[in-house]
Amino acid sequence: MIVLKPQPGPQEQFLATPADLAIYGGAAGGGKTYGLLLSAVRYKNVRGYGCTIFRKNYNQIFSEGGLWDESDKMYRFIRGAMPRVSRGRWVFCDRYGYPVSKISFAHIDSDDDLPSWQGSQLCGLCFDELTHFSEKQFFYMLSRNRSSCGVAPFVRATCNPDADSWVAKFIEWWIDQDTGYPIPERSGKLRWFVRRSNLLGRYQRRTLGKVQSQHPRGERRTQIGYFYHVVGQGQSGPS
Ligand SMILES: Nc1ncnc2c1ncn2[C@@H]1O[C@H](COP(=O)(O)OP(=O)(O)O)[C@@H](O)[C@H]1O
Ligand SMILES: [Mg+2]
Numbered sequence: 001m002i003v004l005k006p007q008p009g010p011q012e013q014f015l016a017t018p019a020d021l022a023i024y025g026g027a028a029g030g031g032k033t034y035g036l037l038l039s040a041v042r043y044k045n046v047r048g049y050g051c052t053i054f055r056k057n058y059n060q061i062f063s064e065g066g067l068w069d070e071s072d073k074m075y076r077f078i079r080g081a082m083p084r085v086s087r088g089r090w091v092f093c094d095r096y097g098y099p100v101s102k103i104s105f106a107h108i109d110s111d112d113d114l115p116s117w118q119g120s121q122l123c124g125l126c127f128d129e130l131t132h133f134s135e136k137q138f139f140y141m142l143s144r145n146r147s148s149c150g151v152a153p154f155v156r157a158t159c160n161p162d163a164d165s166w167v168a169k170f171i172e173w174w175i176d177q178d179t180g181y182p183i184p185e186r187s188g189k190l191r192w193f194v195r196r197s198n199l200l201g202r203y204q205r206r207t208l209g210k211v212q213s214q215h216p217r218g219e220r221r222t223q224i225g226y227f228y229h230v231v232g233q234g235q236s237g238p239s
Pocket of ligand 1 (some may be wrong): 005006007026027028029030031033034035042146
């Protein structure tokens with residue numbers, strides 16, 4: 001019997017956070033992908049729950065040792081878990097064998113793929129290696145983050161942001177702008193972001209750093225957190 005559980009520290013905090021959007025950063029081997037796969041499976045017993053985990057390309061999911069294999073090492077131990085590899089999906093069944101929930105894997109090669117997601121509802125929206133996706137892809141998919149199963153929609157992502165990436169800019173409050181290293185005391189601290197509803201490119205960070213109690217109608221508030229190992233414990237520095 002294998003027990004799936006988070007490591008103490010940022011991985012555990014990443015799993016426990018109530019943030020709408022949580023990003024797990026750090027160098028390779030820090031447990032980011034494992035944490036992401038754990039966060040996806042958390043609501044497997046909720047009927048109608050679904051989570052989609054994105055990687056940039058198909059091979060990163062389905063090649064030997066890729067994301068699918070990683071998920072297999074974990075999910076195969078879950079009672080009722082049925083791999084549907086041809087559909088890139090795990091189905092979680094109840095004790096009578098009826099499907100309850102699912103976790104799907106998908107890739108976004110280019111912006112041309114985005115319209116095919118129009119109309120979809122993704123309750124759990126996960127990105128492994130967020131820096132591999134464009135800002136446009138990320139925010140487009142955020143507009144698909146909806147739920148009708150009772151679980152509040154959530155977004156989880158991993159990254160190892162280099163300074164030039166849009167992700168580094170997005171999470172700049174957590175990064176020391178002089179050194180490029182993350183600020184240890186800010187790991188896991190939550191902040192609010194506001195964006196105009198569904199208008200791509202109108203994402204506003206004007207409330208970054210303080211909770212906004214009043215906001216104009218039509219704006220959606222997103223609570224976000226960035227989690228990372230402090231320097232010296234596996235966190236990568238500037239690149
Ligand atoms: N909570 C955990 N329990 C057991 N193994 C873990 C856990 N977190 C990470 N690992 C293992 O540690 C290794 C590195 O984790 P991984 O998620 O691939 O790191 P990263 O994505 O940051 O490079 C993997 O072999 C993974 O299975
Ligand atoms: Mg990884």
